[in-house]
Amino acid sequence: MHLAVIATLVLSLFTNPVSSSFSDTFADPAVIRGQDGYWYSYGTSDPLREGEKVMHRLPIARSSDLVDWTYVGDAFGPDNLPPYAAPGSLLWAPDIRYLDGRYVMYFTVTDTATTPANWDYSIGAATAPTPTGPWTHLDAPVVAPRPSGGSYWNTIDPSQFTDVDGRKYLYFGGFFGGLWVTELSADGLHATGQPQQVAIDNKFEGAYVVRRDGYYYLLGSSANCCAGPTTGYSVLAGRSTSPRGPFVDREGVPLLASRAGGTPVLDQNGNRFIGTGHHAQLTDLSGQDWMLYHAIDRDDPFLDEPYGINERPMLLDRLDWIDGWPAVRAGAGPSERSREKPVTRGVVDDRFAGDLSGWRNPAGWTVQDGYVRGQGTLISRKSLGGDVRVETDLKTDQSAGIRIGGTTAVVSPDGLTLTSDGTSRTVPLPGGAATWHNLAVTVKGRTITAEVTEARLRDPQASVTVTGRAHGPVGLVSDGGAAFDNVSAARLFKAVTKAAPTPRTGRLLDADEFTGPLGPGWTWVRQDAAARTEDGVLRWPVQGADLVGAGNQASVLLREAPEGDYVVETKVTLDLGEDTVRNYQQAGLIAYASDDDFARLAQVAIWNTRQVEYGRELTFADRLSYGGNIVGPPAKTTWLRLAHHVDPANGEHEFRAGSSRDGKTWTWGGVWTFPKDTAVRIGLIAHGGAQPAVNADFDYVRVYRGA
Template identity: 65%
Template sequence: MGHLHRGGVLAAVLALVLTATAAPPAAGTTPDRYRNPASARYADTFADPVVVRGDDGLWYAFGTSDPLWEGERRAHRVPIARSADLVDWTYVGDAFGPDQRPSWAASGAMLWAPDVRRVAGRWVMYVTVTDTTVSGDTFNTAIGAATAPTPAGPWTFADAPVVAPRPGGGGGYLWTIDPSQFTDVDGRNYLYYGSYYGGVSVTELSADGLRAVGAPTLVAIDNKFEGSYVVRRDGWYHLFASTANCCAGPATGYSVQVGRSRSPRGPFVDRDGQRLDVSRAGGTPVLTQNGNRWIGTGHNAVLTDLSGQDWIVYHAIDRADPYLDEPFGINERPMLLDRLDWVDGWPTVNAGAGPSDGPRPAPVTTGRLDARFDSADLAGWRGEGAWRVADGQVIGTGALTSRTGVGGDVRAEADLRLTGRDAAGLRLGRVDVRVGDGRLTAREDGGAAASAPLPGGLDLADVHNLAVEVRGRQLVAELSPARLGDQLAVVTLELARPAAGPLALLASGTAGFDNVSLARLYRPVRHTVAAPAIGPLLRGWSDEFTDGLDPAWRWVRRNPSATVADGELRWPVEPTDLVGTGNTAGVLLRDAPAGDYVAETKVTLDLGEDTVRNYQQAGMIAYVDDDRFARLAQVAIWNTRQVEYGYELPYAGQPVYGGSIVGTPATTTWLRLAHHVDPVTGEHEFRAGSSRDGVHWTWGAVWTFPADTTPRIGLVAQGGAQPPLTASFDYLRFYR
């Protein structure tokens, strides 16, 4: 959720706000378009968002405890918004009243980063509690839980923390924040939690989801990751985690990276095979800023619309309006929503294009069939057996067939509950998909069948979601607690012919159905947007360091220890820095060509691993002056080694620095800055890339410079003198 922002909240915000009420929005047609921020109608800021679909078929968003509006200056205690279509949202109140907190929480405790799930037949909210009674430390964080019959509440705190405060070996308490729950196919519940001080861990939970049991496992290293969220897809567990600083105002570079594993306990590795729990931690970028208005894009959750398309919900900062009220106060982080694509098994936002700013096709929230059973009228259905509507669901035995037919690629869904050894499910034309007898089974009339076991002890009297997708002749069915990417069983069946015919509800014994839908199946994205193109080498602008230092170079604070010999620029790392007002570091610069180009360097810096060597670094820089620059370098950040893309700019009379994280560094790392001039604004956009071998590249964030500046490109080696270390640069090249 981002730790640096929160000190300002604790000092500046009063905890207050009574739960409000509002009539629920009605289901209707799906809007054709939407635009970010999704929270614009009900809040100026709505950080650390998570979205679930309730039993009423409506969508509920939960955010961290901040004021919602400019000038409000009072914190909402986990605000809740509701929507029928994921586009038009209404604030409906707060989960907790001003004096409502766990018995073990200190009186001034804040509630951050909620995660809401269905566990053991009820809704459970996991939430960070910032201050407890275990000590006088005001940041002895813990994970609490509250339960409710519906996402709208009423919410009641459990008597004990799920994860108690954890003393840190280096003093204070480990950051036990940013919870995210996950239920595995064997029915075991897990909780992911943690942040920069202590790393991200996972622990098993009790069956009711309210107690940590057993020993936790570290899955993502400290000083790099927080804000975790896990989705299971195609047998892989995908760990989404945010990295860098959430809350540096106009220099915020928060972003989302991912690793995957065959186990919920890891190890998680990125697309290049780099682990997330080691000093040179990996992480494949999922979401990062692209040069439009949105920066600091992070702390995500995932949801699925009725067509089967995944969406990512997250917060971001408008770089033109970074603070809620005054400069350097609460960072204004509205909720954004964007399409999440899976390409070659890896998630990426908008096919790799990043956050959207402008009209976009909206999520699908209604379909050919959208049955909520809010009235006793069963018009459009034909019953075989006994069927009736009660308590907002249809209950019966036999078959209830819709006049809506199945044809083409479709997704059907239903929330269902049944008792004893009864079975229930959906029929799509000639295919039955049923839950019962301890299994999820798909069977084609006169054809093949496939099944998967359900977790032992699963109580099907609780509501579960059954979703069935048919694409061509392949059928995939899954059962989950609440359609949040944590399936209890998945079945795949190759059909003899495409599914066609009516959609029916099936029950042997008595079963209840709700939120029955049939929608056209989404079309998956097969390819990502192109990476920056690398054209011919611009020899007149480049330097291979083969014959001394080219006369085109200019120093800012010349370092006489930097020498050129044998095709290398060798530069002892300086005990200096550019960040803030010190401005003591040397910078070696040269002019850049006009228009679009890519600058590249190859730098060797032996930072070792695991040890603390703050903040030795070397790399490339786009530089206007000492208070406006973008620095791309491999760097030691405490025990980790990262490729940081830092940015400093003047704001409200002082320099502000933040950063984003790109790829994983090696001892020798290749770095690129791809420069593009925005044809509308004239801004200079610099996108960062890094590589461990000079062949395979990871592309990250974009930082922008005003149109009236002339950035030069250069090299730096700075951040600390101990132990003595020399950076070696092979070249600086420009490509058109």
């Protein structure tokens, strides 16, 4: 084994997928930290192992460190369906929350007995006193099936969110119907009012919302979750100053627009994992955010080969915030091996399973039922200075909280109060803290922030910041009657603020500006006589033909690619209009090995939307497979790039897709790969549908040395 590989293995703290110890597939993972201090993850209903062929109805796994997981059972047995579910209904895509003293699990019900139709999706919920149950179904759906003509909208993929004013929301929806939000009753179990659409249909599913620095971030998964070896699933984001939207991406493009916005958060990067999406988020004890999500091993894409259920194990990676936007590993995408691990134990770390030997001033404090109660101040014998994060789970109907030196953060009937250096600020805490809440205090220099959540899932019910000093021993303070558990103090994480490198262009290697006849080097696959150079562009009427599938009728205009790393770029004007259905007219770039082995990057009409899709077709197990990855939003004129890189480890050809609406600001999406010995040419396509007639105008094709 090469020394560099050995060094990587030694330095690796964990290997993805983190679910491999108990399952081969664990799709659509949800996550929460239970009051017992363990982390719990919940997956969609599938067999757990290859060959098992037994459906686990929302399986549950437990971990003490977010890396090593153990299967602990299923939420529901084979005969335990909601009373409104039709026999044989599937339960998909759970979301887990801790609301008002109990665990609430939301999930998709695929077949609802209240209508005569099949696939009349609804959102169900169940409650439990512990993360593993026993779970009690509600008598009726939280969101009932929503008819659309002769079928039903995709009322799927629920995700709950509680705002700082105490209002509870549920986000749901999918490609057929779009993403929606509805307000919930105070107990979180019933939809109230009218739902509101927050993202356009035919682009997103798997919604997840967090609040950070005054913004609400809506993250959704895009493209097909389950196309086997060509799955291009990814996570995109928009943000708003309201939980109801409007949500816009980094360039200000609305998620509700026909040319739909979305800033990439997670994309496949050329390693073994593709189809990265449908995620949940969490914060470790240091304050670092992490993302749990599923992906597909491109060499082992199905649970029972060939074809069948897509095998989607659970992965874990760091989630960074770059210039106000979330990005997994600063934009580097999924890891196979990680050299870092979530902080799940602090310098101070007590679950109160024993005595109070680690604490000073224990008089008046007692450990009972796995938590500590008392009055006055309980001080840890351990201490740490500098930037820290201190947190505890607590419940109180009086006044209780955290002390760091002379700084205190206290919850009481008046709200959350943070006091330091004589400065004190109080903000409301809707509903109080009479049930278990998490109180976290972060100290970064002289900036001190206290935050209260119900389950540490980036949905603060109260947050307050002051300027002061917080140095000294960590302690708990109580006026009496409060209960504390899961107390920790850890070094504050060091934020990654610089984005991972993206492809750049070096010197110009080759170009055709289309100012005259096609230059030398171009060759046709099935020449299209209608394509011509005029007015300084290659004007190509979009063909009523396609490359996807076995028909292979569409024309392809190609040229040889240079050796090594390079970037090919074009500027294409394609007036697809907006909102109307023009399936699947498109034009753009292609990396072409054959009619059944290509990756194409095009501005395309997908039903009512206009998207930049990066599609891949290849042969797997004697069948053709096609899937797409979504890049940035298009404009009438869109700039496109394919950045080619040769992987030095295995010689594979990696092509990463980029798009731009102005030729200056680039959005980079996912990577498709070709085997080492594949001869790949580069070129242009304009196909997918001839009606209504439209021209694709290519201004140029330029090839640069990759930098």
